[in-house]
Amino acid sequence: MSEKPVGIGIIGCGNISGAYLKAAPHFPILAVRACADLNLEVAQAKAAEFGVAARTIDQLLADPDIEIVVNLTTPQAHVPVGLQAIAAGKHVHSEKPLAISVAEGRKLLDAATAKGLRVGCAPDTFLGAGQQTARALIDAGRIGRPVAGTAFMMVPGHERWHPNPDFYYAKGGGPLFDMGPYYLTTLVNMLGPVARVTGTVAAAYAERRIASGPRAGQVVPVGTPTHITGTLAFASGAVVTLVMSFDIPAHRHAPIEIYGETASLSVPDPNIFGGELQISVPLPERKVEWQTETTGHAYGDGNYRIIGVADMAHAIRAGRPHRASAELAFHVLEVMEAVERSGQEGRPIEIESRCARPEPMPVEPAFGRAAA
Incomplete structure (x- = not known):
C-alpha cells in the first residue's frame, strides 16, 4: 500500500493494549505515535515494552500527528474518553462495547457527526x-x-x-x-x-x-x-x-x-x-x-486485534466507509440493551436502528502481512 501512514495514539494501557501494540507493526498504514494512561507509570511500562512514546492523555490529544485515538479504557470510560478525543479533532476507534447505554452511545455518534469525524469500534475479529x-x-x-x-x-x-x-x-x-x-x-x-x-x-x-x-x-x-x-x-x-x-x-x-x-x-x-x-x-x-x-481468507493465523483500526485508516485515506463502523457497533449496543430490558420488563422489544452489513474483506491480504 502506498498511502501515507495514519498516526494513532492509544489511551488505556491495560491488558488488551499489548495485543494491539503487538499487531500494529503488521499494518504499514498505522504509525503508533504514543500511548497514554491515567496512570503514567503504566503507560511508561507499556511504552518501554513496545518501543513507543509514553504521554499524558492531554499531551496525546494535543499531538497534531495523531489522527486516530484508539480508546482501550474500561467500558464505563469509553464515551467520556471518546468525547475528549472528538473534541480534540481526532477520529476514535473504541474497544467494545461502544458505550454502556444507547443514550451514551448516541452522544458519542452525534458529537463525531457534528465535527465530521469517524467512530469505529471493536470487535474486529469478524474481519x-x-x-x-x-x-x-x-x-x-x-x-x-x-x-x-x-x-x-x-x-x-x-x-x-x-x-x-x-x-x-x-x-x-x-x-x-x-x-x-x-x-x-x-x-x-x-x-x-x-x-x-x-x-x-x-x-x-x-x-x-x-x-x-x-x-x-x-x-x-x-x-x-x-x-x-x-x-x-x-x-x-x-x-x-x-x-x-x-x-x-x-x-x-x-x-x-x-x-x-x-x-x-x-x-x-x-x-x-x-x-x-x-x-x-x-x-x-x-x-x-x-x-x-477451508478458511480461504487472510488473517486467520494469528491475533490481528488492530485490523479494524487499519481498515479505518485505509478508509480515511480512500474516502470509503470503514467496516468496524459506528453504525454496526451502535446496532449491536441497542440489541444488547434491548435483550436486558426485555428480561427486566418481560416483553419483546423492537430494535429501532438498522445497519448495512459491512463490505466483505478481500480474500487476499489487503492491509499488510498476513502473519501475526
Whole structure:
C-alpha cells in the first residue's frame, strides 16, 4: 500500500493494549505515535515494552500527528474518553462495547457527526478468516436461506483469572456487554440487522471472590445480570437463540451454528480470527456428516486485534466507509440493551436502528502481512 501512514495514539494501557501494540507493526498504514494512561507509570511500562512514546492523555490529544485515538479504557470510560478525543479533532476507534447505554452511545455518534469525524469500534475479529469464510459460504448459498441459529458463550466468572474484575460486574459489564459484541457482530455480519428481541436475565451470585493477583480473596459485588438468554428475530427472517453466561462451569455447545434450508454451518469462536468451520453434508438414510471447510481468507493465523483500526485508516485515506463502523457497533449496543430490558420488563422489544452489513474483506491480504 502506498498511502501515507495514519498516526494513532492509544489511551488505556491495560491488558488488551499489548495485543494491539503487538499487531500494529503488521499494518504499514498505522504509525503508533504514543500511548497514554491515567496512570503514567503504566503507560511508561507499556511504552518501554513496545518501543513507543509514553504521554499524558492531554499531551496525546494535543499531538497534531495523531489522527486516530484508539480508546482501550474500561467500558464505563469509553464515551467520556471518546468525547475528549472528538473534541480534540481526532477520529476514535473504541474497544467494545461502544458505550454502556444507547443514550451514551448516541452522544458519542452525534458529537463525531457534528465535527465530521469517524467512530469505529471493536470487535474486529469478524474481519478475520474464520468469520469472513462463514459469511462467504452463506452468501454463496451453501446452506440455502438461513432460517435459524444458536450462539453460546458460557463460562465461569472472570474473577477466576482477572486480577481486577470489578468492571465485569458493573453496569456495562456482564457476559452480554463483555462478550456479546463478538457474537452479535458476527451474526449481523452474516445475517444482517436484528429487528426484534426477547430476553430473560438472572444473576446466580450476589458477589464474586477474586482468585488471583494481589487482591486474591477480596469480594466484588455483582451489579449486572450474569446469565442472559435471548431470542433474536432478524430482519431477514432468521431466528437465533443467544445465551451469554458467567455462571456456567462447562458446556458442549458450539460457539455459533447457522441452520439453513439445505445445510447447517458450525462457525468458529468469534473471539478469534481463525478457527475451524464445518458444514453439514447429507448422507443416505437421513444421516449427516460434518465436513471441514477451508478458511480461504487472510488473517486467520494469528491475533490481528488492530485490523479494524487499519481498515479505518485505509478508509480515511480512500474516502470509503470503514467496516468496524459506528453504525454496526451502535446496532449491536441497542440489541444488547434491548435483550436486558426485555428480561427486566418481560416483553419483546423492537430494535429501532438498522445497519448495512459491512463490505466483505478481500480474500487476499489487503492491509499488510498476513502473519501475526
